[in-house]
Amino acid sequence: MGKLKAVVVVTMISTVLLSILWRATLHLEDNENFVRCLLDHSHPSHPISSAIYTPKSSSFSSVLESYIRNLRFNESSTPKPFLILTALHESHIQAAVTCGKSHGVQMKIRSGGHDYEGLSYVSTLPFFLLDMFNLRSIDVDIETETAWVQTGATLGEVFYRIAEKSKTHGFPAGVCPTVGVGGHISGAGYGNMMRKYGVSADNVLDALIIDANGRLLDRQSMGEDLFWAIRGGGGASFAVVLAYKIKLVRVPETVTVFQVDRTLEEDATDIVDQWQHVAYNLPQELFIRLMLDVVVKSSGEKTLRASFVSLFLGDSESLLSIMKERFPKLGLSKSDCIETSWVKSVLFWSNIPLETDIQVLLDRTPQTLDYLKRKSDYVREPIPKAGLESLWKKMMELETGI
Ligand SMILES: Cc1cc2nc3c(=O)[nH]c(=O)nc-3n(C[C@H](O)[C@H](O)[C@H](O)COP(=O)(O)OP(=O)(O)OC[C@H]3O[C@@H](n4cnc5c(N)ncnc54)[C@H](O)[C@@H]3O)c2cc1C
Known part of the structure; x- marks a missing residue:
């Protein structure tokens, strides 16, 4: 009886192994056929071969990872493409579409790789990746x-x-x-x-x-x-x-930016309340973003911090007079305002010091990479003060930011 069991188990294991091997061979053959299809559809004046990366290529992983912008999708368990095509010419995209269709495989298109859910480079179906980073004129x-x-x-x-x-x-x-x-x-x-x-x-x-x-x-x-x-x-x-x-x-030659932080002890609730009532109705040249997070005071207690970050398409004098009249609770002062060029305002909004050369904008790698989960919603009615207070309470419990 014991022998029979052993034979059955060995037979089952070998059947499973054979089927895995058979699948692997099938995949390998499929991949080779797919590569052949791409080569067949390549235009002689724009050869495609140097744009093809298969898992056998030594740089396959680095090419794949170079535009993964969410660490949640850079795990060994994350499904991987069977091929990456780093298109160098429009004819390569045409070949990708044609071959993807004839082979019945999914094509994922990636430009900057910032998709919150990794949709440009992850799939549960067999897929290849069309990477657009070379096409950036x-x-x-x-x-x-x-x-x-x-x-x-x-x-x-x-x-x-x-x-x-x-x-x-x-x-x-x-x-x-x-x-x-x-x-x-x-x-x-x-x-x-x-x-x-x-x-x-x-x-x-x-x-x-x-x-x-x-x-x-x-x-x-x-x-x-x-x-x-x-x-x-x-x-x-x-x-x-x-x-x-x-x-x-x-855009004007001079724009003005500011970031003003206020904690609960500095009337954050009242200021956020006023922001909700005025921000949507300010002159169109003025944009004020609100960010909320939890910080720890010197006493060791937690508090909520509201950060108001702004771009104004104009000079600081005009901004100050608008703010005094329309959003006085923030208490914006001349020393909070930074006059700069529009392109430098981009650095400010990215937390890059303003003295940095604008060439930094050509850097394609983000300053930090995180495990991200983001969700957006739109508030159509101002949240009443009591609602804000319960939001702060929850945030401090969870010690998080929004
Ligand atoms: C750190 C961070 C900051 C952000 N800030 C902002 C912001 O300030 N404002 C804002 O509006 N959004 C913002 N986003 C969201 C961002 O705009 C979107 O996630 C956007 O889709 C990313 O584009 P991508 O080319 O980098 O992403 P990818 O991941 O390459 O692509 C995103 C989606 O577009 C498809 N796609 C990409 N390229 C092409 C193409 N050439 N043709 C057809 N389909 C294509 C992909 O298949 C995928 O479905 C931010 C995201 C992150 C991660």
């Missing part, structure tokens, strides 16, 4: 106040290239310079100029995409419905966006 034309920007560029690179050509132009977008243009604009893109100029997607004039049939289309040939969808609907659901033509906006 930025062509600024100040005369027409426009720029063609490839989606592999970061926001920091866009801001820098605009500033290289003009001190009085900018682009309304998010505040983190390493975010990618591809995900940001196709998902809308909000930032500290949105009160005056709307979100990034509101400032897009044209786009180049590769559709599901591998066709290269511009605004006219894709049609207005698709053009609408790739400006807020999330690009990957509709096409691979190769480039956006953006409209630059005018």
